[in-house]
Amino acid sequence: MVQDFVSLPNAEAYAVNCGSVFSMFTYAFAAIGQYDIIPIKNIPSMESCYTHEFKQMKSQVANYVLKGEKKIWAVGPLHQTTVFKEARDDDKCLLEWLHKQEPNSVLYISFGTTTTFSEEKIKEIALGLEQSGVKFMWVLRDEDRLDSFSNGYKGELSKLPSGFEERMRGKGMGMVVTKWVSQVEILGHKSIGGFMSHCGWNSCMESISMGVPIAAWPMEFDQPVNALLLTEVLKVGVAVMEWDQRDELVTSSMIDRVVRTLMASEEGGEIRKKAEELGAKVRKSTAEGGVTRMEWDSFIAHITR
Numbered sequence: 615m616v617q618d619f620v621s622l623p624n625a626e627a628y629a630v631n632c633g634s635v636f637s638m639f640t641y642a643f644a645a646i647g648q649y650d651i652i653p654i655k656n657i658p659s660m661e662s663c664y665t666h667e668f669k670q671m672k673s674q675v676a677n678y679v680l681k682g683e684k685k686i687w688a689v690g691p692l693h694q695t696t697v698f699k700e701a702r703d704d705d706k707c708l709l710e711w712l713h714k715q716e717p718n719s720v721l722y723i724s725f726g727t728t729t730t731f732s733e734e735k736i737k738e739i740a741l742g743l744e745q746s747g748v749k750f751m752w753v754l755r756d757e758d759r760l761d762s763f764s765n766g767y768k769g770e771l772s773k774l775p776s777g778f779e780e781r782m783r784g785k786g787m788g789m790v791v792t793k794w795v796s797q798v799e800i801l802g803h804k805s806i807g808g809f810m811s812h813c814g815w816n817s818c819m820e821s822i823s824m825g826v827p828i829a830a831w832p833m834e835f836d837q838p839v840n841a842l843l844l845t846e847v848l849k850v851g852v853a854v855m856e857w858d859q860r861d862e863l864v865t866s867s868m869i870d871r872v873v874r875t876l877m878a879s880e881e882g883g884e885i886r887k888k889a890e891e892l893g894a895k896v897r898k899s900t901a902e903g904g905v906t907r908m909e910w911d912s913f914i915a916h917i918t919r
Contacts, residue, residue: 658838718807733772742869750788825893
């Protein structure tokens with residue numbers, strides 16, 4: 615479709631870049647050697663973040679959508695315009711549990727829709743959470759537990775440590791959720807005090823908008839640069855590990871350390887304060903008269919002119 619629109623005599627096409635402007639310009643400046651412009655060190659290379667197939671596809675699309683002068687609108691974050699319907703029964707159960715917790719006491723954990731974990735990684739995360747003593751809500755869908763390397767996508771699920779879920783429920787410490795959840799609604803709950811995330815840009819924007827600090831654990835694509843934006847530039851998060859450690863096993867002690875830092879330390883309190891301040895600014899930008907709202911209105915006016 616991207617290739618075909620140029621043949622239509624009375625049509626306009628619009629490209630949506632759903633990543634962060636920061637990651638886009640970081641890679642652009644790095645490509646021409648202008649590292650002094652970028653306010654972070656040790657920038658992850660594109661080769662280490664993107665597959666060859668992805669880069670090839672992106673290059674092909676760019677040949678069609680980047681020609682000529684373009685008008686650009688900065689329209690995110692769009693999820694702020696969402697109006698929640700009545701919560702599903704599954705979500706009601708989660709929200710009822712959150713209602714019983716203290717403000718900023720629960721760590722929300724989710725790694726998006728494309729990340730899969732081996733049984734070894736799941737074990738280390740679980741043990742680290744248990745060691746930390748911090749309450750948590752961990753979204754671990756069946757799709758997240760396909761060990762793609764050892765099981766070859768045969769449908770075999772990586773397992774949690776024996777008795778883990780029962781111990782956590784018995785202590786009232788946390789829960790493992792195996793189905794899709796309304797992430798924005800959960801992040802907006804007053805009991806949520808942190809978010810362990812893969813740093814996909816949607817998740818980053820949702821967390822920032824809700825004023826929730828992030829434990830950054832990037833996996834691929836633009837996520838490593840997004841993580842650096844959160845931890846080094848905006849200072850609204852802490853790193854689970856450095857990108858050059860990506861091939862090493864993240865141990866339970868590392869999980870324990872970062873969870874305690876984010877959720878139960880003076881440093882974490884300062885990070886949360888910055889996240890809350892930034893969240894207020896983002897929410898203001900989407901309100902009537904805000905810069906994001908004006909950009910969105912400008913785009914609507916353009917396509918309906």
